[in-house]
Amino acid sequence: MEAWLERLMQGIDPDSPDATLLVFLRLMGMVDWWLLLWITLLCMAVGGLIGWWRGSFWRDVALAAALGPLGWIVSFLLPLPDRRCPRCGKPNPARATDCVHCAAPLSATTRRQQARQRK
Numbered sequence: 001m002e003a004w005l006e007r008l009m010q011g012i013d014p015d016s017p018d019a020t021l022l023v024f025l026r027l028m029g030m031v032d033w034w035l036l037l038w039i040t041l042l043c044m045a046v047g048g049l050i051g052w053w054r055g056s057f058w059r060d061v062a063l064a065a066a067l068g069p070l071g072w073i074v075s076f077l078l079p080l081p082d083r084r085c086p087r088c089g090k091p092n093p094a095r096a097t098d099c100v101h102c103a104a105p106l107s108a109t110t111r112r113q114q115a116r117q118r119k
Contacts, residue, residue, distance in 0.1 A: 043068045047075065055094050056081050 012022050047064025050072055051057035059078075063071030080094035087104035098105055 040065060040068070043071065047071055050075050054080055
């Protein structure tokens with residue numbers, strides 16, 4: 001640890017006013033930013049898959065971008081979003097296919113199929 005600190009402080013006067021800035025810039029220069037970028041993009045992709053599966057795509061992408069793998073756990077702990085009925089406008093459980101209040105279909109494919117059957 002001592003050798004690492006000596007190498008970090010090499011050429012920097014601790015009493016100078018900009019010593020803190022120089023140490024900070026030297027530390028930031030040691031970080032592999034490309035690796036961190038790719039890890040963040042991978043976490044966002046997995047968060048997007050989780051969100052697509054649970055019906056909250058953008059929320060889970062944002063959680064994964066901000067928290068990384070912890071965002072995945074938070075995503076599973078948060079409740080599923082409600083689905084609004086196009087006919088009555090009342091909330092329904094996220095996994096419902098028909099409205100629990102008026103029995104109207106909630107998925108777009110079901111509405112299309114019903115429109116085809118009417119013709």
